Amino acid sequence: MKGNHFAGTSKLLKLYLRRDRIIMPIWILLPVFLIRGQISFTKAMPDWQMFLAELSESPVTSAILGPIVPLSIEGAILWRGLVQASIAVMFGAALTMIRHTRTEEASGRNELILGRPVGRYANLTAALIISCGGNMLAGLLTVGVLMGNGFAGMGSLLAGLTLVASGCVFAGVGGLCAQIFENSASARGGVFGVYMLTMVAMVLNNIGGGVTYWAWLAPEAWFRITIPFGENKAWTLLVFIVFFALLMMFSYMLLVRRDMGAGLIPQKEGSANTSPRFNSPFILAWKQQKGSILVWAMGMAWLGGIMSMGTPSISEAISFTFGHMNALWASAIVELGNQEAFIAILIYMLGLMGGLSIFAITAVQRLRREEKEHYAEMVLSRPVSRIKWMGSYMAVAFVGSVLILLVLGTATGLGWSIVAGEFSHFPRVLAMSLSKIPSVWTIIGIAALLYGWIPRIGSILNWLILGVFIFIEMLWEVGIVGWSAMQWTYFAYAHYSIPIQELSTMSLIVLTVIAVALTWLGLIGFKRRSIS
Numbered sequence: 001m002k003g004n005h006f007a008g009t010s011k012l013l014k015l016y017l018r019r020d021r022i023i024m025p026i027w028i029l030l031p032v033f034l035i036r037g038q039i040s041f042t043k044a045m046p047d048w049q050m051f052l053a054e055l056s057e058s059p060v061t062s063a064i065l066g067p068i069v070p071l072s073i074e075g076a077i078l079w080r081g082l083v084q085a086s087i088a089v090m091f092g093a094a095l096t097m098i099r100h101t102r103t104e105e106a107s108g109r110n111e112l113i114l115g116r117p118v119g120r121y122a123n124l125t126a127a128l129i130i131s132c133g134g135n136m137l138a139g140l141l142t143v144g145v146l147m148g149n150g151f152a153g154m155g156s157l158l159a160g161l162t163l164v165a166s167g168c169v170f171a172g173v174g175g176l177c178a179q180i181f182e183n184s185a186s187a188r189g190g191v192f193g194v195y196m197l198t199m200v201a202m203v204l205n206n207i208g209g210g211v212t213y214w215a216w217l218a219p220e221a222w223f224r225i226t227i228p229f230g231e232n233k234a235w236t237l238l239v240f241i242v243f244f245a246l247l248m249m250f251s252y253m254l255l256v257r258r259d260m261g262a263g264l265i266p267q268k269e270g271s272a273n274t275s276p277r278f279n280s281p282f283i284l285a286w287k288q289q290k291g292s293i294l295v296w297a298m299g300m301a302w303l304g305g306i307m308s309m310g311t312p313s314i315s316e317a318i319s320f321t322f323g324h325m326n327a328l329w330a331s332a333i334v335e336l337g338n339q340e341a342f343i344a345i346l347i348y349m350l351g352l353m354g355g356l357s358i359f360a361i362t363a364v365q366r367l368r369r370e371e372k373e374h375y376a377e378m379v380l381s382r383p384v385s386r387i388k389w390m391g392s393y394m395a396v397a398f399v400g401s402v403l404i405l406l407v408l409g410t411a412t413g414l415g416w417s418i419v420a421g422e423f424s425h426f427p428r429v430l431a432m433s434l435s436k437i438p439s440v441w442t443i444i445g446i447a448a449l450l451y452g453w454i455p456r457i458g459s460i461l462n463w464l465i466l467g468v469f470i471f472i473e474m475l476w477e478v479g480i481v482g483w484s485a486m487q488w489t490y491f492a493y494a495h496y497s498i499p500i501q502e503l504s505t506m507s508l509i510v511l512t513v514i515a516v517a518l519t520w521l522g523l524i525g526f527k528r529r530s531i532s
Helices: 009-019 023-044 048-057 059-065 073-100 102-107 109-114 122-148 153-180 184-207 213-217 236-257 281-308 328-336 338-353 356-372 375-380 386-420 425-434 437-453 455-477 505-528
Strands: none
Touching: 009 122, 023 073, 023 122, 023 455, 073 102, 073 122, 073 153, 073 184, 102 109, 102 153, 102 184, 109 122, 122 153, 122 236, 153 184, 153 236, 184 213, 184 281, 184 356, 281 338, 281 356, 281 386, 338 356, 338 386, 338 425, 338 437, 356 375, 356 386, 356 437, 356 455, 375 386, 386 425, 386 437, 386 505, 437 455, 437 505
8 A cells, every 4th residue: 555545644534533523422432331330230239149140041131132251240241231332332433434434425525535635545544543543442431430340450451442342343344334335324224234143143142152153243242252350361352353454454445446436336227217107206205215125124034033033942931030020121021921022122122222213214314315415406396395205205214114014023923933833923923013113103203303494413313312212221221210211212112021912002102193293393394494
């Protein structure tokens, strides 16, 4: 590589730091709060040794999060806290890479930057430095929190470095996706797809006992390989560094071998001639988003089907301590049984908290992209009203989410039923999935409201709201906040801790009405504001 290819990196780094002065501290500090919350929760237990021993032996928690290793207060903190912290830095680093690479190219700003004395590698390198630097800072703060609470220095350092490694590898994933895909939405989808694959690997590893080769494919579970506060296998960090180096090497290679603004996967051109039926904004919106809906449906079918097939291997035995816990989620697991509780949590994560929430937001944000690229003006210059144009995209988002949830419930229910040889599971699993529709529609309604009135910052607020609600969920699960706080989120009304037969139909109806009302307010806002 020639040195002039990196010219201007320092100036771009200053620019990116200024642009990320609000977003970056959020994903850097979030892991610290999560680790601190887990420390408080674990230390507050009157008999944490017995609790951890019983919880580590619980089949459903072992399947989702794996056994606690080492079986100590430090291991308990890593068992839950480091998984959540790793996910935070993984997405923070990957999305930061895409924001400063692919998004810059798609908007045309990168051409202006490269028109100055700036090297071809400058923006990718600056994005890499800021992403990995953020990971390093999050890791150091985590080390400080652990050591500040009296934990061993070597274990604390290794835990922090494991966190850094998971974030840096996903920074590499983000950089590679930015080279492969032609627009930022597809690149973010690629990152999310890789994450879902790592989650499958993590669950397969946990079902296999927590120490299998699957763990190497799950960065959020790499602490099971390094084992901080236990065997302290620091040498494994070298393998993670190799992973990261390979990802970034391929990113740099693709960067100089592709055209500016293009990706490794070329964007498919539409047909020169179209059907006479292609005469409405709804058909336009459907044709633009049907590919995304198909990919989501296929991904959910594969994830739900594969992971549910391992359900019969989960023991139904409930430990004495676990069965007498007062927590709502523990009571729900006792009532449902370990196998159905595992499926309920799986559907909840894929169909709401970690899956369809992202689909809902990105589906609405497609409107903003159409507007920024001036396609909206072209459509609205025809005899098409603003309400009809935006309403068509909203209708596709609503219908698409229902289709994806239907596929998820069908695949998951069939996977469990076929392996177990008991098809009475199928209708319950399908009902679990479809019960998430009102909550997902509420997310769409919030996104529509923000787009209609404040489109410039609406996308940031969408992700911030989702992040806050996920954070509340995490705090509730570790006992820091009560159910009254959870009820402020749309998660609570289709929560995995509530058996499907006990879900409030009225709450779901009210949530649906709220979703429609928010969407209508968004349509009014779009009708009244100027198009940018």
